[in-house]
Amino acid sequence: MQEPKQSRVRYLILFMLFLVTTINYADRATISIAGSSIQKELGVDAITLGYIFSAFGWAYVLGQIPGGWLLDRFGSKRVYTVSIFTWSLFTFLQGFVGEFGVSTVVVLLVLLRLSVGLAEAPSFPGNARIVAAWFPTRERGTASAVFNSAQYFATALFAPLMGWIVYRFGWQHVFIMMGALGMAFSLVWTRVIHSPRKHPLANAAEVQYIADNGGLVDLDEQKPKKSGGPQWAHVRQLLSNRMMAGVYLGQFCINSLTYFFLTWFPVYLVQERGMTILKAGAIASLPALCGFLGGVLGGVFSDYLLRRGHSLSMARKTPIVLGMALSMSMIVCNYVEADWVVVAFMALAFFGKGIGALGWAVVSDTSPKQIAGLAGGLFNTIGNLSSISTPIIIGYIIAATGSFKMALVFIGANALIAAISYLVLVGDIKRIELAGLEEPAPLPHSSTSTSAPTSR
DSSP: OOOOOOOOOHHHHHHHHHHHHHHHHHHHHHHHHHHHHHHHHHOOOOOOOOHHHHHHHHHHHHHHHHHHHHHHHHHHHHHHHHHHHHHHHHHGGGGGGGGGGGHHHHHHHHHHHHHHHHTTTTHHHHHHHHHHSSSSSSHHHHHHHHHHHHHHHHHHHHHHHHHHHHHOOOOOHHHHHHHHHHHHHHHHHHHHHOOOOOOOTTHHHHHHHHHHTTTOOOTSOOOOOOSSSSSSHHHHHHHHHHHHHHHHHHHHHHHHHIIIIIHHHHHIIIITTTTHHHHHHHHHHHHHHHHHHHHHHHHHHHHHHHHHOOOOOHHHHHHHHHHHHHEEEEEEEEOOOHHHHHHHHHHHHHHHHHOOOHHHHHHHHHHOOGGHHHHHHHHHHHHTHHHHHHHHHHHHHHHHSSSSHHHHHHHHHHHHHHHHHHIIIIOOOOOOOOTTOOOOOOTTTSSSSSSSOOOO
């Protein structure tokens, strides 16, 4: 008897992850596109603008571990839906702060950016959790790279549009547009996203294929023990693991590149290179498009190495190290004058950053399956400490030196440290089994082959 043909619902799920991450990063980038206009209108200096840029990061970091625990406790769909609607609402409200006095506007912007950061905290742990549930190990690198590449696609798609809106209507309207879009998308999300066994479009053949090849299809079906919050003993075990320490350090440095592009890069184009905000919005989309292509290519290349029989460690580390080496090329911008050459080297750096952005694939490969959300939250907590430090440090560098030259050196140094961390500290990449975690009893009709192999 011929076996039933597999459905392909996991690719619909991946498309939804790509769309929601595009909206997520567009909402983060609104403040950078509006940054020069805000600074000019409010008369704030570079240091103050750096603190406004960093406000998102403070709350985003503090919300990671609680957000990961909420995902493990209540499931990806429910928590993520609330997260999308809430962060979009707070983005929308930023469009109305201009009705107040200057000092009040600064305070309100900081408070609302804090609120956006807190609401977005479950997003990337949720992405990693959904990918772990819906994708077998050999497809996970590509899946993680696709949703992660949306951060570049968001800039490529929305930066020119947001630049035009700021130029034509004023900076407040950027927030109104993106907030309304996100709130509308949350309604679509709740209709399309389900766990593998509960999705009305996924047949048994696809679910079995995923389960037999390392997908954690029952991740949201297991009933966790009631607890008052995150299991801090498990957090300590993750922090004491050398492999994860290297991954955490690497992600912190890689995210320094991300938050330079998400905060100061458009300001660099306007203030250091003398471009108009309209031109800067268009120019910013070109390196972002290269980052998008690099992000997809990095995941495809990693999974290709895996299918060719290389170890999981080599398949994940090779694109990361090569990508970080390319990212250091941005320092060359300090020694060239022509705008097109600057854009070319920034595009190369962005391309490299995209290739190397495989941290979430590593998290899906290594997280203990009983605390996948918590492990992702811890990873994102440490990685996004740079969302706080990078905007502030660059603000102080600009205030002290009057230019972006040392800021580019600082970002390039982060790329170098990320490469060294994966080469020296990480060691073999494999799934962690933590002490004190009981294996839950399998559900009826569930596959017992749900743990991902550590290498191929």
